[in-house]
Amino acid sequence: MTAASVDQSATTDSLASPKQVVVFDLDGVIVDSFAVMGEAFSIAYAEVVGDGPAPFEEYQRHQGRYFPDIMRIMGLPLEMEEPFVRESYRLASQVEVFDGVVELLQTLQDRGLRMAVATGKSGVRARSLLEGLGLLPFFAHVIGSDEVARPKPAPDIVLRALELLDAPAEQAIMIGDAPTDLASAQGAGVACAAALWAGPDEQELLAAGPDAVLRHPADLLALLPALTGQR
Template sequence: MSHPPSTLEVSTTPTRPGPIRAVVFDLDGVVVDSSAVMRAAFSVAYAEVVGPGPAPFEEYNKHMGRYFPDIMRLMGLPLEMEEPFVRESYRLAHQVPLFPGVRETLEELSERGIRMAVATGKSGPRARSLLDLLGVLHLFDHVIGSDEVPRPKPAPDIVLRALELLGMPPHQAMMVGDAITDLTSGRDAGVTTVATTWHGGDVEGLLAAAPDLVAHKPEELLVHCPAVPAT
């Protein structure tokens, strides 16, 4: 799908008051390009628990952003798939790259004094382990997994928890995600929602969810995140 020029776009929904002082990121499809590893881990888990036959990864991918046990329930698959899925995800973690431009964008946001958190469908320990392996864990003030809040996305709990830990009000924060669940979670938490398109998934469906902003490259986030004045 072709994209308009690489500038941060404003959708039909107006942005909330700023200035932005905190950014909450989803992980998979936004910070890290984990699709290939997740497909491999899902295929192994399906074969071990369910049996032979093609693993329905395309259906799994439609629920991306949700907590793995919730996806299993939605798909009618055994919860026992979680153990081999997590095992394989750890084993293959070294194959997961950052998206191009992410490291530089995170470093620049940090230099500007922007507080940052990750709010992910992964478990907290697995997310922190992956970010540490990639050498960017130190750039985030907090990394929160779906196992560390009462209700995972699309509920707002994980974004609200991030705001609480960051000490930021909703009107000074944005939620950056590649899935409708991210936008719903952020919107219900009262923050500015940003849809990303660099993951190459169902961009049209994502934009139909009316995010406040759209970013086609990580560095476009910088447009809305000016440096925090020194106090």
Template sequence: MAFPVLDRPDTSTSVRHAVIFDLDGVVVDSFAVMSKAFAIAYAEVVGDGPAPFSEYRRHLGRYFPDIMRIMNLPPTMEEPFVRESYRLADEVRVFDGILEVLLTLRVRGLRLAVATGKSGPRARSLLDRLGLLPFFAHVIGSDEVARPKPAPDMVRHALDLLDVPAERAIMIGDAPTDLASAQSAGVASAAALWAPPEDVDELLASGPDVVLHHPTDLLALCPAIPAH
């Protein structure tokens, strides 16, 4: 299934100064690790039976404790899930094209941030292990705002830290919660399709301003910031 790359008319003449990235499914392919960690946590806390990872993945973008509440699973699954996520972190890979995008955006003068459903310490640890942490001026986790995604708090906090107005930023996400957070904050939203979402139709129904098939598609929307 193919979708066009779309730009929204009302921001096409606005030079973007910042890009806010979701982490899982956008910067890193961590789904295999998540699946293993979730299965181990489920077995330890709930017991035998298939772990409902497909349902869990549909809620990605939200904070883990919030997902547990939505799925009516024990909140005590968080400790073994986080433990195993750290243990398996070396199996996480960076998506093809992401390094090129980050390098190019930085050379063009844009400021970059991450807004993720992970906790801040876990997100920064993973990015540091992958050698990507220096690219981001700020990495914000769900435990570092009053209301995580889909509320706008995380995106607004990123804008404040970056000192960039909403109309000069764009957020890249692979889940409806990412797009909702961006839209509520008044930021252009882009749907990332390089890691096929659990439900592409649901993601597109969330009304992204831009649909991106590959990380490098973003570069056409983020030209160099003019020198003053």
């Protein structure tokens, strides 16, 4: 497989229908925020829990979920959310966009596809981050986990994106880097692609049954030709 090709062995019939909308996860797909996330988590842990190493590796295994849900799963105090969010805002200028993502978003926009973000972050924080990076105008909607009844892995956030985009499930594809992203898409009846450029646990992600595997942002372009009337 070449560096700029989709892993065809992992594609499925769910991709047969032409797509008009793309729903992206945020962290690990559009932005590389893991260093910032790790620092914010460590500071929050020290403030609320106390001394000792912050279990950030375990936290990362639950990526895609809403922060309070992760705290409940890990048995950590919900009070960690306030300092975690505070530090995430403080360090936001250190978050970087993955190489090739801006070009991908511009090409998809030029091809006439509409885009949304469905993230484990709160909606306000996600929109603030994207605005600071100059990416917010690419997305018709940015939906946070606090803006739906049930966050990922439930399908609610993807269903909400479809509702806002006024698109049927068969015309959509979700791009995620965690099993929770793929489960949310699958529950909504939406095709899903595994994004591997952030270096997630590949075997765990493949075991979640994505419809396509993308090793580089540009790989998505092979699945999404221009809509009729677009260049």
